Amino acid sequence: MSKHDQHEELSEHVKLSRRLFLGGSSALLATAAAGGGLSLASSPALAAAAAQNAHVAPGELDEYYGFWSGGHQGEVRVLGVPSMRELMRIPVFNVDSATGWGLTDESKRIMGESSKYLNGDCHHPHISMTDGHYDGKYLFINDKANSRVARIRLDIMKCDKMVTIPNVQAIHGLRLQKVPHTQYVFCNAEFIIPHPNDGSNLKNLDAAEKFTMFNAVDAETMEVAFQVIVDGNLDNTDACYTGKYAASTCYNSEGATDLGGMMRNERDWVTVFNIPRIEAAIKAGNFTTLGDSKVPVLDGRKGSALTRYIPVPKNPHGLNTSPDGKYFIANGKLSPTVSMIEIAKLDDLFEDKFDDPRAVIAAEPELGLGPLHTTFDGRGNAYTTLFIDSQVVKWNMADAVKAYNGEDVNYIRQKLDVQYQPGHNHASHTEARDADGKWLVVLCKFSKDRFLPVGPLHAENDQLIDISGEEMKLVHDGPTFAEPHDCILIKRNMLNPKKIWDRNDPFFADTVAMAAKDGVTLERDNKVIRDGNKVRVYMTSVAPTYGIQEFTVKQGDEVTVVVTNLDMIEDVSHGFCMVNHGVSMEISPQQTSSITFVADKPGVHWYYCNWFCHALHMEMVGRMFVEPA
Numbered sequence: 001m002s003k004h005d006q007h008e009e010l011s012e013h014v015k016l017s018r019r020l021f022l023g024g025s026s027a028l029l030a031t032a033a034a035g036g037g038l039s040l041a042s043s044p045a046l047a048a049a050a051a052q053n054a055h056v057a058p059g060e061l062d063e064y065y066g067f068w069s070g071g072h073q074g075e076v077r078v079l080g081v082p083s084m085r086e087l088m089r090i091p092v093f094n095v096d097s098a099t100g101w102g103l104t105d106e107s108k109r110i111m112g113e114s115s116k117y118l119n120g121d122c123h124h125p126h127i128s129m130t131d132g133h134y135d136g137k138y139l140f141i142n143d144k145a146n147s148r149v150a151r152i153r154l155d156i157m158k159c160d161k162m163v164t165i166p167n168v169q170a171i172h173g174l175r176l177q178k179v180p181h182t183q184y185v186f187c188n189a190e191f192i193i194p195h196p197n198d199g200s201n202l203k204n205l206d207a208a209e210k211f212t213m214f215n216a217v218d219a220e221t222m223e224v225a226f227q228v229i230v231d232g233n234l235d236n237t238d239a240c241y242t243g244k245y246a247a248s249t250c251y252n253s254e255g256a257t258d259l260g261g262m263m264r265n266e267r268d269w270v271t272v273f274n275i276p277r278i279e280a281a282i283k284a285g286n287f288t289t290l291g292d293s294k295v296p297v298l299d300g301r302k303g304s305a306l307t308r309y310i311p312v313p314k315n316p317h318g319l320n321t322s323p324d325g326k327y328f329i330a331n332g333k334l335s336p337t338v339s340m341i342e343i344a345k346l347d348d349l350f351e352d353k354f355d356d357p358r359a360v361i362a363a364e365p366e367l368g369l370g371p372l373h374t375t376f377d378g379r380g381n382a383y384t385t386l387f388i389d390s391q392v393v394k395w396n397m398a399d400a401v402k403a404y405n406g407e408d409v410n411y412i413r414q415k416l417d418v419q420y421q422p423g424h425n426h427a428s429h430t431e432a433r434d435a436d437g438k439w440l441v442v443l444c445k446f447s448k449d450r451f452l453p454v455g456p457l458h459a460e461n462d463q464l465i466d467i468s469g470e471e472m473k474l475v476h477d478g479p480t481f482a483e484p485h486d487c488i489l490i491k492r493n494m495l496n497p498k499k500i501w502d503r504n505d506p507f508f509a510d511t512v513a514m515a516a517k518d519g520v521t522l523e524r525d526n527k528v529i530r531d532g533n534k535v536r537v538y539m540t541s542v543a544p545t546y547g548i549q550e551f552t553v554k555q556g557d558e559v560t561v562v563v564t565n566l567d568m569i570e571d572v573s574h575g576f577c578m579v580n581h582g583v584s585m586e587i588s589p590q591q592t593s594s595i596t597f598v599a600d601k602p603g604v605h606w607y608y609c610n611w612f613c614h615a616l617h618m619e620m621v622g623r624m625f626v627e628p629a
Helices: 003-034 044-054 105-116 202-207 275-283 343-350 397-404 506-517
Strands: 064-069 075-081 085-091 126-130 133-143 148-153 158-164 171-176 184-189 193-195 209-218 224-230 237-239 245-250 267-274 297-299 307-313 319-321 327-331 338-342 361-363 371-376 381-386 391-396 412-417 422-427 439-444 460-466 473-480 487-491 527-531 534-542 550-554 558-565 574-578 583-587 592-598 603-608 621-627
Touching (some): 044 460, 105 158, 126 171, 126 487, 148 171, 171 245, 237 319, 307 343, 391 397, 391 422, 422 487, 506 558, 558 574, 558 583, 574 592
Parallel strands (some): 224 297, 550 621
Antiparallel strands (some): 064 075, 064 487, 075 085, 148 158, 184 209, 237 245, 267 307, 319 327, 422 439, 558 592
């Protein structure tokens, strides 16, 4: 046998062994739990037909926008679904030389003091709602790495506001208030820290007060509205369809700082927050503040009227609200179960009508190994990722409740292999009342043998599944980079992105105000304003030329270049790149962009348009002359 044949045989053996290892246990467990007869994969013929339905021909438009978190890149990626074609990347917590995000004056103002951070770790993108339906106005995203929350305007597909959450570390779970509208962005701080966390008690941490907090950000002002102290830690979160409750999983009820300690308890809990009671407490002045922050801080630890703690097994992770508004579903992670919390019983729980808070558990179906996240099709079915089993399981919620109450009913409809180790999944419109049950995206942490090898750092894998029929059908693999963590899908007719900027857009209003103080009309003037060692260069751009081809400054001057794109034709974006100065930015039609840098090198320095705009694009250039100090 040749070395090639031996390698191929070994590869097939490894795949088979891995499948038996990862899938065998879950198949046996599910068969025992649900009575057998499971479909572990879709038929080739049905999968081929579904793949044809997913095909979007050249020149045709996708039915959905998909917004993907860019993971460790700190950005949001825009895909068309079902084609899975990447349309755009929206920089948020990262530096992006193409658009100048993190470099331009406009982006630095939005990022505030946190612009000093060059990294981000974004996880959960979510779209604003009105009465439980997506309204297409904003998309919100978290940065776990630097405890930030950002807002993206969906009309321009750019971040327009950002806030750093005080008093906490590592914003992870993020969801939105659904009704009557998205007044609050709910976000969890994951890690327990001492208070005050100023280094004064490092030698006696065991005696220090330690906690983390549930946070609410005002969706319009992007200021923190309140914080609630909790027992344990916080992971993922979601909100109900009454506007009354939000709920969060806790995987570290022990308050431990080591792996073994965090797994000690057989049950952790879901913390439920009563939003009207929190608002009433703030109105009554029943809150405190921490450190320099003026944000109202309330105590929601056990015994508080503001919260309730519902025990669930074990190290729960995802927290998902069913689109019919009936259940919070907590995914067990270290338990083969998910816990269905009946939202209609939460009023009685807060009125202390139950001796056992687990009285609100409607069912706890066994699904397989490593349940992480659950999504829905709007037809009564739920879809849960099984991380260890590398599967998605489709199950019926009503039947799960019947089985929990003693009826002999099979609630599992199908298990489908995915490749490999799925984390989040998301079905079309599933976070809104109108989940339509067409497409399911599964975001897999590993790809292994699915794509061409690219070295030790492998691509990850987004998979698209057709869920429009009774059987799930895998139709697409999509390699992706740096852990796109979660995604959300919205029908294209619910968004109306601008093709050309409005000249009065608030995105660059501060730059317009600066020009007005200098007596500059941005749409007409090409001027150099000198103010001591600060120089402001105002120029227009029309393909293929800048309004100023030469300007002179002194070594050490702080130079601000302001460019206004006068082109009125969509897709004619210009750029400004100053060679050897780390300076570049995008200026799309009718946009004004500005960037500030120090002219620290004497001599002649070319600048050029770095966005291809015209047949004479290469000739769209100018020079900065820097006189020696």
